[in-house]
Amino acid sequence: MRELKIDAVGGQGDGVAAGPAFVPLTLPGERITARMEGQRGELVDVLEASPDRVAPPCRHFGHCGGCALQHWDIAPYLDWKREQVRLQLRRERIEVEILPTFASPPASRRRVALHARGGKGGVRLGFKERRSWNLVKIEECPVAHPKIVAALPGLARLAQPFLEHPKSAPTLHVTLTGTGLDIDVTGVERKSGGLSADARVQAAMTAGEFDFARVTLAGETLYMARQPLVKLGPAIVPLPAGSFLQAVPAAEQAMADFALAHLAGAGRVADLFSGVGTFSFRLAQNSAVYAADFSEPAIAALKAAVGSAPGLKAIVAEARDLTRRPVLSTELDKMDAVVFDPPRAGALEQTVEIAKSKVSRVVGISCNPTTFARDAGLLIDAGFKLEKVLPVDQFLWSPHIELVGVFSR
Numbered sequence: 001m002r003e004l005k006i007d008a009v010g011g012q013g014d015g016v017a018a019g020p021a022f023v024p025l026t027l028p029g030e031r032i033t034a035r036m037e038g039q040r041g042e043l044v045d046v047l048e049a050s051p052d053r054v055a056p057p058c059r060h061f062g063h064c065g066g067c068a069l070q071h072w073d074i075a076p077y078l079d080w081k082r083e084q085v086r087l088q089l090r091r092e093r094i095e096v097e098i099l100p101t102f103a104s105p106p107a108s109r110r111r112v113a114l115h116a117r118g119g120k121g122g123v124r125l126g127f128k129e130r131r132s133w134n135l136v137k138i139e140e141c142p143v144a145h146p147k148i149v150a151a152l153p154g155l156a157r158l159a160q161p162f163l164e165h166p167k168s169a170p171t172l173h174v175t176l177t178g179t180g181l182d183i184d185v186t187g188v189e190r191k192s193g194g195l196s197a198d199a200r201v202q203a204a205m206t207a208g209e210f211d212f213a214r215v216t217l218a219g220e221t222l223y224m225a226r227q228p229l230v231k232l233g234p235a236i237v238p239l240p241a242g243s244f245l246q247a248v249p250a251a252e253q254a255m256a257d258f259a260l261a262h263l264a265g266a267g268r269v270a271d272l273f274s275g276v277g278t279f280s281f282r283l284a285q286n287s288a289v290y291a292a293d294f295s296e297p298a299i300a301a302l303k304a305a306v307g308s309a310p311g312l313k314a315i316v317a318e319a320r321d322l323t324r325r326p327v328l329s330t331e332l333d334k335m336d337a338v339v340f341d342p343p344r345a346g347a348l349e350q351t352v353e354i355a356k357s358k359v360s361r362v363v364g365i366s367c368n369p370t371t372f373a374r375d376a377g378l379l380i381d382a383g384f385k386l387e388k389v390l391p392v393d394q395f396l397w398s399p400h401i402e403l404v405g406v407f408s409r
């Protein structure tokens, strides 16, 4: 057992003391005791608590790996997220105005991935434990939308047939859409014939009983009462199974508002890594849009939704791998602006082309400040100024941070 003084909260959300020693569930300024294993510790006791320590709103907090920072008052927690963005940008020697973090409200997350395990007491449905593969059975979740929380008993029933093979470890990817819950199940053992006919029927019956919109098995439709639809700006989009969707509608809107404010008056905009058109449809209210993403189902859904919003400017969408076949600088020269929103790995190859082009306005949206800082560095070297950054707290009480940065030259 060691007594430690916590100096800061590190990038993974753990308290950090001299050494370094990392102790989860602690806060800057606290004196604590911890049981240490190497550099990692488990909190035993808080001897002197921070004035910013608050009672966590969820009874699962501390065990559940979904949240790391519920014990921190919201203002210092949001400042810490902003500071994480500043630190990552500083590593690339980028100094920029960073706005206060946009805060997603509790109970607003429309997407969760729930793991299911069998056992003597029946199906357990929940999230992974902190630093373990064990499962915490979830009965409440202050982050998820109440309609998802209310559906937990039905989702546990739905998981049952997917556990028929002892090697299956199903994950239910649950999305709350405008027409009800859309559930894509992965982690089901495919050998020995895959899911049996009986299990498929049982899953479909349960889906009907609980009025789920659709159930798919790694993208294959097992049951569909209604096409899952999402409203993205002015458009209504048929969501492909297992498709990417921003986790919190309010955060999505904040990102879109910030991006669009920078692009006023742009005649043509390229929306790269467009997904199903989260930003494309909003952009197309004022600008002609070229959208590209390597997911063919996402591009098909985007195209199918164009007619749902009258009065939009032209939208052209293309399934394209932007790592292997980035949109070339010569193609981008015909655009007035570019929006890019890549996965965690960033958009190195595509950014090189943006940098070489004549485009003068760019918006970068990212779920990884480290790769964003790298890509931003390339644009700055090519004469862009990173004007402002908006940190977005889309994954409340987790260490994840998203951001939008606007560039001009």
Ligand SMILES: C[S@@+](CC[C@H](N)C(=O)[O-])C[C@H]1O[C@@H](n2cnc3c(N)ncnc32)[C@H](O)[C@@H]1O
Pocket: 244, 245, 246, 273, 274, 275, 276, 277, 278, 279, 292, 293, 294, 295, 298, 320, 321, 322, 323, 324, 341, 342, 343, 367
């Ligand atoms: C963070 S999501 C953003 C999607 C969309 N902008 C939105 O907000 O809903 C990243 C997108 O990048 C796409 N993607 C991943 N790797 C890609 C690649 N190599 N080329 C093109 N698109 C890719 C994914 O299909 C996904 O739609």
